[in-house]
Amino acid sequence: MQKTIYAEAINEQTNGALTMDAVVKLIEKPKFKSQGDFAFPCFALAKTMRKAPQKIAEELAATIDHPLFEKIVADGPYVNGFLEKQTVSKQIVNAILEAGSSYGSHSFGNGQSITIDFSSPNIAKPFSMGHLRSTVIGNSLAKITEKCGYAAVRINHLGDWGTQFGKLIVAYRLWGNEEKVRQAPIKELLALYVKFHAEAEKEPRLNEEGRLWFKKLEEGNEEANKLWKWFRDESLQEFSKIYALLGVEFDSTAGEAFYNDKMDKALELLAEQKMLSSSQGAEVVDLAEYGLPPLLAKKSDGATLYATRDLAAALYRQEQNQFSKAWYVVGSEQTLHFKQLFLVLQKMGYRWAEEMTHIPFGFVLKDGKKMSTRKGEIVLLEEVLAEAIRLAEENIDEKNPSLKNKQEVAKMVGVGAVIFHDLKNDRQNSIEFSLEHMLRFEGTTGPYVQYTHARACSILRKSSIEISGGSSSGLKDEASWAVAKLLMEFPNIIEKSFLQHEPSAIAKYVLELAQEFNKYYSHVKILADDGELESRLMLVKAVAIVLEEGLRLLGVKAPSEM
Structure with a gap:
C-alpha cells in the first residue's frame, strides 16, 4: 500500500x-x-x-x-x-490485527484452478529423503496459490506402473517370503528390488524376465495383477502414515496405471493432426523446429511410454478441472521431458498448454552424493522424522520439562525442522542432509522461528492487557520500526513466492522477521507499564500472527508454548 x-x-x-x-x-x-x-x-x-x-x-x-x-x-x-514511522506502523499493525491470518492474502487468482502435481513416489519402494523435496515444495506452493486466490488441486501422480514392477514380480517369485513382506512390506520389497539389480549384473537374462512379466501385467495376467495390486495397497498404507505426519493431503492419488485406458485417445488425437511419424519402427512427434529431440510416443513393440501417459494425464486434468495453470513439481532431471510435453500440447492447438510449468528442484545429498534406491543408498524419511521428533522431545525435556502436550509439541518441532530445512533453500539448489543442523534452536532453522513465535505468545500471556482488537496508536522508536517495516513486506513476499514458485522466499522472510523481533525483545522492555505498553503488545501480536501464517504456508506448525 x-x-x-x-x-x-x-x-x-x-x-x-x-x-x-x-x-x-x-x-x-x-x-x-x-x-x-x-x-x-x-x-x-x-x-x-x-x-x-x-x-x-x-x-x-x-x-x-x-x-x-x-x-x-x-x-x-x-x-x-x-x-512517517508512527503513522505507518499504526496502519500496518492495525491492518494485521483486523485481518488476522488472512493478512497478506491476494485475490488475483479469482478462484481459478491450478493443478499441482507433486510428491509422486514410486510404489513398492520406501519413501526416502529424496522424495521429501517434491512433497514439501508442492504442499507449500498449494498453500501459497490458495493465499493468492486460486483453487489448488493437489495431485499425487504415483509411480505405480512400468518395467520395474516386472522386475519386482520376478524378484518376489524367486526370493520372496509372503510372511516377511506382510510384516514389513516396504523394507522387504526394497531388499528384493536391490537384490534383483545386484543379481541382474551377474545374470543379465533376469532383466529380460522382468520385461516379460511386465508385459504379462499389461496383458492382465492374474498372478502378475494380484501381486501388483498387493504391492500398491501396502505401499499406500505406508505412505499415508508419512503424509499424515507431514500434514500433506491430496485431492487425487491417480497414478500412472490410471491412464492405461486413456492413452489410445491421446495417440488418436496426435494421428488425427498428422503429428506422428515413424522412426526406427517407433512413433514419434518431431520437435526439430524447436531444436529438441523428438517425443517418443509409442515404442517399436507397440508399448506406450511415460510421455504418452503424461499427454493423456494433461488432457484428462484439463477436462476434469479446467485448470488455468498446471504446475509439475518434479526434479530437474526431467526438464527435457516437460519441454517436449508442453510443446506437443501447444502444437496440438491447446492454448491452455502455455500455462503449464515445470518447477524443478535440486537433490537431497548424503555426503555430497545423490541417494540411489537401486543401490540401496537411501535415508528413509520415516526414520528421519521419528529421530527428529525424538531429539525435539529430548530438547524440550532439557529446556522446559513441565511443558504441557510435550509429545505434540515435539512432533510439531521435529517435523517442522525437517520441512523448514528443505524450504529455506532456493529450490534449484541441492541440499546436504543433516539432522543435527535441522534441529538447532538458534540460527537459520525452523525451531528458531517456532521458538520466536512461542516467545511472542508468552509475552502476550504475561500481560494483563487482552489484545483481541482495538487500535494501535503506533510506535516511532527505531527498534519497533524495523519490525513494523518487515511486517509491511509480508503481502509482497507472498506474491513474489507465487510468481517465482519459490517457498524459500517465505522461509527467508520469517527467519528475518524472527531475528528482527528477537533484537526488539532484547532492546526494549515490552511489558514496561507506560503509555506505549498497549501499542507494543499490539506489535507483538502482529508478529505472532505473521510468523504463524508464514510457517503455515510452508506446512510448518507454530506451537504457542515450547
Whole structure:
C-alpha cells in the first residue's frame, strides 16, 4: 500500500511519463537504512523529460509532499522517501490485527484452478529423503496459490506402473517370503528390488524376465495383477502414515496405471493432426523446429511410454478441472521431458498448454552424493522424522520439562525442522542432509522461528492487557520500526513466492522477521507499564500472527508454548 502511494506521488509529479506499473517495479529498497524506506531511480525518466537523472531527482524531492512521508530527499539520481514511522506502523499493525491470518492474502487468482502435481513416489519402494523435496515444495506452493486466490488441486501422480514392477514380480517369485513382506512390506520389497539389480549384473537374462512379466501385467495376467495390486495397497498404507505426519493431503492419488485406458485417445488425437511419424519402427512427434529431440510416443513393440501417459494425464486434468495453470513439481532431471510435453500440447492447438510449468528442484545429498534406491543408498524419511521428533522431545525435556502436550509439541518441532530445512533453500539448489543442523534452536532453522513465535505468545500471556482488537496508536522508536517495516513486506513476499514458485522466499522472510523481533525483545522492555505498553503488545501480536501464517504456508506448525 505505502509503495503504491509513493508510486502515485511520483507518477503525478511526472505527468504520467511512465505507467504506474513501471514506477512500482522501479521502486527499490535502499541499501542502507539511513537512506530511507523507498528509493526511485530516475534514469528511466531522463529520455522523456530530457533532463539528467540527478536534476529530475532534485525536482521531484522538492515537489512531492504526502502525510505518510516524513521527508523526501534527492540522493544522486534517486528520490528517497522516509516513511512517517508512527503513522505507518499504526496502519500496518492495525491492518494485521483486523485481518488476522488472512493478512497478506491476494485475490488475483479469482478462484481459478491450478493443478499441482507433486510428491509422486514410486510404489513398492520406501519413501526416502529424496522424495521429501517434491512433497514439501508442492504442499507449500498449494498453500501459497490458495493465499493468492486460486483453487489448488493437489495431485499425487504415483509411480505405480512400468518395467520395474516386472522386475519386482520376478524378484518376489524367486526370493520372496509372503510372511516377511506382510510384516514389513516396504523394507522387504526394497531388499528384493536391490537384490534383483545386484543379481541382474551377474545374470543379465533376469532383466529380460522382468520385461516379460511386465508385459504379462499389461496383458492382465492374474498372478502378475494380484501381486501388483498387493504391492500398491501396502505401499499406500505406508505412505499415508508419512503424509499424515507431514500434514500433506491430496485431492487425487491417480497414478500412472490410471491412464492405461486413456492413452489410445491421446495417440488418436496426435494421428488425427498428422503429428506422428515413424522412426526406427517407433512413433514419434518431431520437435526439430524447436531444436529438441523428438517425443517418443509409442515404442517399436507397440508399448506406450511415460510421455504418452503424461499427454493423456494433461488432457484428462484439463477436462476434469479446467485448470488455468498446471504446475509439475518434479526434479530437474526431467526438464527435457516437460519441454517436449508442453510443446506437443501447444502444437496440438491447446492454448491452455502455455500455462503449464515445470518447477524443478535440486537433490537431497548424503555426503555430497545423490541417494540411489537401486543401490540401496537411501535415508528413509520415516526414520528421519521419528529421530527428529525424538531429539525435539529430548530438547524440550532439557529446556522446559513441565511443558504441557510435550509429545505434540515435539512432533510439531521435529517435523517442522525437517520441512523448514528443505524450504529455506532456493529450490534449484541441492541440499546436504543433516539432522543435527535441522534441529538447532538458534540460527537459520525452523525451531528458531517456532521458538520466536512461542516467545511472542508468552509475552502476550504475561500481560494483563487482552489484545483481541482495538487500535494501535503506533510506535516511532527505531527498534519497533524495523519490525513494523518487515511486517509491511509480508503481502509482497507472498506474491513474489507465487510468481517465482519459490517457498524459500517465505522461509527467508520469517527467519528475518524472527531475528528482527528477537533484537526488539532484547532492546526494549515490552511489558514496561507506560503509555506505549498497549501499542507494543499490539506489535507483538502482529508478529505472532505473521510468523504463524508464514510457517503455515510452508506446512510448518507454530506451537504457542515450547
